[in-house]
Amino acid sequence: MEYDIRGLEVSTSSKTAAQKLDLAVADYLDYGTNAGSLVKEALGEDADCALAQCYRGYLLMMLENRAVFPKIQEILDKFSEGGPDLNPRERLHVKALQGWVKGDLLNACLAWEQILEKYPLDLMALKLHHTMAFYTGRSNVLRSVVSGVLGEWDGNTPGYSNVQGMYAYALEECGDYEQAERWGREAAERNPEDLWAIHSVAHVMEMQGRTQEGTKWLDFSPEKWASKNMFKAHVWWHAALFNIAERDYHSAIQLFDNELSSINSDKYIDVSNQAALLKRLEIAGVDVGDRWDLLAEHSATRINDHILPFRDAHFCLALAAKGNFGVARKHIDSMAVFARSGEGWTAEATKTTLIPLCEAMLAYEAGEYAKACDLLWPIRNELAPIGGSLAQRDLFTQILIDAAVKSGRLATARNLLSERVARFPSSKPSWSQYARVLSDLGETQRAKRAATHSGA
Template sequence: MSVYSDQRGITYTAASQEAVDHFDATINEYVHMGTEAGARLKETLVADAEFPMAHILRGCFMQLFCIPALTEKAKQSLVKARAASASVGVDDREQHHMDALGAWVAGDMRSALEHWESILLDHPLDMLAVKLSQFTHFYLGDSRQLRDSMARILYAWHPEVPGHANVLGMYAFGLEESGDYAAAERAGRLAVENDPADPWSVHAVAHVLEMQGRRRDGIAWLRELEPHWRVANNFRFHLWWHLALYHLELEQYDDVLQLYDREFRAEPSEEYLDICNATSMLWRLEERGVQVGDRWKELAEISAARIHGHGLVFPDMHFMMALAAAGDTRNGDAMLRSLEETRGQSGVTQAAVIETVGLELARAIAAWYRDDYHGVVEHLLPIRYSLPELGGSHAQRDLFHQILIAAALRAPCPALARALLGERTRLKPHNAWSWQHYAKALEAVGDEKAASEAAAQARSMLAA
């Protein structure tokens, strides 16, 4: 079997240049969150049915769905990759990819990540390793590694290298999650300027604008670039969610519900990020007193099929929320039992996350929907600094901080609420929700003057 190169000079053991070109096109679709990645991969395997990296890529695609049945398909792809490698051979880089998939399907995300990072030391232009390492750092909740993993390889990604803008956008997101908003915005805007068809780069800047409370700038940013990202795969729903979040913080609730119904929940998708978008927005709306009708029902029906597996704990918490919000205590209790049975399993990365944070957070969510606000505080307060272990972004995990604050006010634990909101208004000084709730907490402890000042701050945020 011969060796052929992709557009960045990365070599592959394959039957033909045609097969590698199809593989390259598949990676390009994946990185740009296009809708044709599956079709491109099929073309790759038609061109070379014994292409080891194509079988590995198929296995990785299966894993990205975080569905137990598809993990079985990923294992089948791994078997085919190993058989192909025994027949045609692979180099050390390709072997690392194979070993990474083997670790991933066994539940050991950290070992898989070590393989991808090892690849990038010697092969920084391996786009598959770049993208999968970023995905894994994100869902392991390590914002510094999310940033530094990209920083380590940028030396090789010159502007003329295909995919440079994509990697710059990934770096921008790592900068944002690490709190360097100015640098993140510069990198993200440059990435979009060079490749406006990359939704992730658009997304990186959207996060900066969210974290800085620049809601109207965020709306303008996403609307301006909408023709580019609205043709993306399901990730477009997440960008619609970001748009809705800006409107939510401006208390434009009719706009939020319209975006929910017409855009990011217009299709009955079962993809986990889509469920996270929907459940987190419905909780925010309800907490603000907005009636959401029967929108929880279809989310709970989907979530009832996701009780077991626990490929990622972050979406599991949203499945738990949908079940609890819809009053499906039977399946909610089953989810709690499943989490209890899974926690602490040796060698399984997400089992450790369940042990340290996931189970207690799920219990807190269940308590919220029983109106047991003291229970929410009891379960959630001790783990709040461990929430990054769930993965996800600061903006996404903020849901759980809001739950704790709202529960502290309702319990009532006014001194705790005041303390939490004292932190929050300094961390997010341009967030009207924070100042509104701070005003409630200050009033509850009898500080009328400070409460009035906090309420005025909230009004100024909404008027800005």
């Protein structure tokens, strides 16, 4: 029996294996690129180390590709055949992995919550719970679980800043911007390597419309993040959102070309960031050229995966935006089959939320704007189950507003834009669009007042 860096028991007789796992967790939490090889090294020291096997399964799951599922099943089969010795914490990790691979994200989260009740210093369980609570859109759960363990951590516990960064993000998604920024800044100061903490503060600035501050906050050189994994593309995505809000479309496109699309390979393409950025630029009136082509090509290879509804939504968007409606339709058909036969959260969210959303996006991209409005309007405030952040899901509101304008439903557009400028008072493009719609409705005075906020 060995112990991890926070004093938790690890079923292995190899001190080196336990140390490698500590390094893997630290690297994973800081978005490095070495977690996989460190887990492999731990397994090289002790092939029967249950926690190392579980971590390998987790990291394979993070690839979000059904092609690797047989490898994960092999790991799980070893456990069910009475393979490695397991302590109670490790048994719960196996249970979480089993739930995750089945798409039963709620039960996976429950297993991590059970771990954290007894072992609040299990940083990997906390991070995975955080990630999957995020991908199930449950902000209050995000906050309650991190705050629930917070009392057991302090500045002397290794990884404390990572917990602070998670807490900052959870507070932000729950709308407590002041506290979120305080915790996020402290976390980033304590550990400048933690992209999640930096990202949490960027979210606060996004939600508060502090676009110029946001641009400065994310003013990092790409070299500084050379050793970071693909999550950095998401942080650059936030930087591009600040650019768009400032109407600096050139910088946003540059970020797309230099930092977003160049990072991911066809094996793990982060379609969500790229599709969401291109669509925002198109809604703003920017010609994005042939940038959808590769995204649609990669998305077409993933139409039967259904690992996260959030990813599926963006695969479908990329296919439809490129005009590949036949493949997009096959994608939705495949979602319907999965929703009928799958288990747990992923299948349920696919049925209730994802399919109607994708139908709406298809209609929108096909130029059937009134139909897109009819489909999106009733679900516009109910999209959380597909996962992602408030900032990410805001794209679908932007699509609805654009559909309302293009279908001539100006009163609908006016109300949506009124709501939007109340929520994002510094968003110049929103004020500008609001002014245009008011003017088209003949509300001249209000249009003039709105235009004064647009910076035009």
